[in-house]
Amino acid sequence: MKGSDVVIEHVRKSFGDFKALDDVSVGIRKGEFFSLLGPSGCGKTTLLRIIAGFESPEGGAVLLDGRDVSPLPPDARHVNTVFQNYALFPHLSVFENVAFSLRLKKAPESEIKAKVAEYLQLVELQAHAHKKPSQLSGGQKQRVAIARALINEPSVLLLDEPLSALDAKLRQHMLIELDSIHDKIGITFIYVTHDQQEALSVSDRIAVMNAGEVLQIGTPQEIYESPATDFVAKFIGETNLYEADVASVSGETVDLSVDGFGTVKVTATEPPPVGSRVSWTIRPEKVRIGLEEPKSARNGINAIAGVVDEPIYSGFQSKFYVRTPSGLVLKVIKQHADWSDDGPEIAWKDSVWLSFSAEDAYIVEVKR
């Protein structure tokens, strides 16, 4: 693997009274596609700017391959950035934008020509070398920004919401392209985004951030399937998140008594003691919905009756908000498979049965 490992140790940063980063520690491996994911104002961009050298941390250190780079200015770090608004130099052609760092190094003209051509080819822009940035589309500008950052052969590439200015279709396309560039180049990518879909689809690992803290670091599967906090559960994907009291524990199966609703069986690897107040979650796509009461009442299956409050049809799937007699509302997503699987149509005001396995429902946080 090329690239560097990046270690963030106890980094703190505030702007006036606002704590942008509060004792943040993250370890990023060599060659990894690592995402910093969180809502705006969570500190992810500040952390990226600290790694790039545009901001200096008030405490802690940034280690690149074990060396503390926090006192170094941006031009002395072997790290390059793809900026959110591309930040292409408007007075220079595409060629000169990409050649910028080579010219600063006073590289020979022949080397500049060859390398710029190589990197323009990587982003498929050879035909536009002579154009000015103002003559390019958003996607093309993005590619120039990527080529310009990569030509320096950095050991880490920082990407600050690089796709946020593009429309949805182009975003998907550029995401796949970024992933393939990462596979070709093999250096460490640190990708800042507020879009959980983007982060889930390309990252090797993700750090979920909120209010200046890192809440969870893990693979997309870990983050999605076993969120560490209520915030992570709500921020990543759609979810049902409720509070409940622990009624009884047997092995890894926990019976929860949900307020005004009854008992629900969930799984916990480290079950909290009986009487604890907890939050628990079940993903909407893991709940089955049907008009008839589920027959296989085997152990560990929760079956709940309710009425469809609102069905939302969106082609490949439908989402239902189902209200239980106690007033609790569960979100359910049903994929439309083929004719044999689809069953009778479920409509507004239908009485339905919901069922889900205890193995798909998790305790997220122990409140007390």
Add this chain to the structure above:
Amino acid sequence: MKRVPGSSGAQGGLYAAPSIFWLSVFFLAPLAIIVAYSFLTPGARGGVEWTPTLDAYRAIANPTFAKVTLNTILVAIGATAITLLIAVPCGYYMARSERQTLLLMLIMIPFWTNFLIRIYAWIAILGNEGFLNDILLATGLAKQSVRFLYNRGAVMLVLVYTYLPYAILPLYSTIDKFDFSLLEAARDLGASKLGAINKVLLPNIKGGILTAFLFTFIPIFGAYAVPLLVGGTESYMLGNLIADELTKSRDWPLASAISLVITLVTTIGVLLLLRANGNAVLGGSGDGEPAVSEPAAAIGGSR
């Protein structure tokens, strides 16, 4: 200037009438008089006699004229360079500041006081019995009063002071539109702080620098009051020469010829600069015209 879409030629002429009238009566006619006078014989007590001659242009070849021209060029280049060196950082600071309105106010405040009064204020500060000398003598930093006034340095100082706002304002408005993340991008790609300013900031604010240059160089080139009031014999400038030819020597044709040469030289210089920089002045389309006409008007002015 772009034509307003849909306006016919006749209507256009009607709309342009006031400015055509203004330009003819107050700019073209006086210019024509100056051109005509420069080819005539001086009258005994000022004015002209209607005998055509090239004497005025022969007189320009005189070494005194060359010396004054050289001095004027040196003062204008020096004062403009100093003004721009101060104005670029000021404009940059203003554009990045959070208190832009306050700073703009501070730039405008000197305009509330008459230009001549502000020159006399400098005399009150720099004079032999002025404010500055009072301090120097009182603190014992100087044994006898220092002669700050009546030399080229004093002329440059007051010229820089006078034209600094004219340079700061266009620079501020250009730098305000500059995307500062470009500087970070340059630093990210390996440029030093100074390198980022040279390679990215300056090329992108070229239009503002050119405008600031024109707004300062041209009026300073025609400066009259400042060298008259705070300058000495060594800092005699073309503006003073014209005034003296007109009022003391009473050689109106020579004064006209000198004026004409200054006008021609600056106009050709401005046109060449504008051409080299395309439409960059004042940030581009449509705004090119005031940039040309205003300094051109300033040439005729007696500052």
